[in-house]
Amino acid sequence: MSATPVRATTNRTRHRRPVARGKRRSSVLTVLVWVTVLYFIVPLLWLVLSTTKDNAGLFTSFGLWFGESFAFFDNLAALFRFQDGIFAQWLLNTVGYAVIGSVGAAALATMCGYALAKYRFRGSGLVFNVILGSIMVPLTALAIPTYLLFAAGNLTDTPLAIILPSLVSPFGVYLMRVYAADAVDDSLLEAARIDGAGEFRIFRTVALRLLGPGIVTVLLFQLVATWNNYFLPLIMLNTPSYFPVTVGLAHWQNAAAAGGGGQVLFSTVLTGSFVSIVPLMIAFLFLQRYWQSGLATGGVKG
Incomplete structure (x- = not known):
């Protein structure tokens, strides 16, 4: 007991x-x-x-608390009114560059990565090694050669000077090659070929559904990279109407800092920085649903 x-x-x-x-x-x-x-x-x-403070409040109040006056709406109005509302044009430019660049880069990286993972052809290993090696090259080292190349084709100071380089994502190709090698089973491809499906139809109806999480991942990476790109637009563009938000706000910041703040634009620049990240946050939260659901589905199938 x-x-x-x-x-x-x-x-x-x-x-x-x-x-x-x-x-x-x-x-x-x-x-x-x-x-x-x-x-x-x-x-x-x-x-x-x-963004809730005026220029005086930025320097007289604690950084992690509100100032004496709530000036967010005044700053917002000043942001879209300054220089005839050119900030709205910069924001539209940034959205266009980022959307076209990220979607195009994701599409090209998906096709290239899938081909390198599922097809055997002469020189495939060399092509993949070259792509892998290009990841190690800093983007700043490619800026001047890219500028000279586009200058020879009279493409500088045009939107194509930003969009075309954004379509190339060596890391995206590497990521999709590694992802496609495991996500797309060879037996599924063989079964589709036996049923008489062509290669493009197999890629469109079978592979793309399995590569969804990888595609969204590449899309997010390239979207953020293109949205935050500063150095390439800085050397490629001269016309203010073609500027993205990063270059435009940098010009305003330089104008505010020159001559001891001859143009008091600090609150305007900060408000513009806040407004510029809102679409990026919305896009990330929206795409994250498909990213997580795709990963969860793959985990259940595994």
């Missing part, structure tokens, strides 16, 4: 120890997660709060 409580107590003791160790591990991970969250959230919080 007395052995039963002892055994129960012993069992309870055995069950407590792993829980305690698990709590210690989760505490460390929780601290790391919160540090990471603060690292990303604090600058965004500072930007949001700065």
Whole structure:
């Protein structure tokens, strides 16, 4: 009779120890997660709060709190009114460059990665190694050769000077090649060929459905890269009406900083920075649904 409580107590003791160790591990991970969250959230919080202040409030109030006056709507109106509302044109340019570049880059990377993963042809290994090596080349090192190439074709200071380089994504090709090698089973392709389907139809009806999460991943990477691109538009474009938001806001910032702030544009530039990231956040949250659902579906099938 007395052995039963002892055994129960012993069992309870055995069950407590792993829980305690698990709590210690989760505490460390929780601290790391919160540090990471603060690292990303604090600058965004500072930007949001700065858009609610006027130029004087930016320098007289605490950065992570509101100023004496709430000037967000005034800053917003000034943003779209300054220089005849050219910021709206910059925003439309950025959306056009990013959408065309990311969709085109995702399409080309998907086709190229799928071909390298599922077809065997002479020189495929060399092509893949060249693409892999090009990932290691910094984009700044390619800026001057790209400019000279486009200048020879009279394409500088045109939207094509931004769109065409954005269509090339070596990392996207590498990612889709690795993803397609595992996501698309060779037996499915063989079954489709036996049924009489052509290669393009197999790619369109079979492969694309399985490559969805990879396509969205490449799309997001290229969308962010093109949206935040600064150096290439800076050297390619001279006409302000072709500027993306990054270059346009940099010009305003330089005008504000020149001569001790001859043009007081600090609150306008900060408001423009905030407005410019809102479409990117919306696009990421919208595409993330398909990304996560595709990954979950692949995990269930696995």
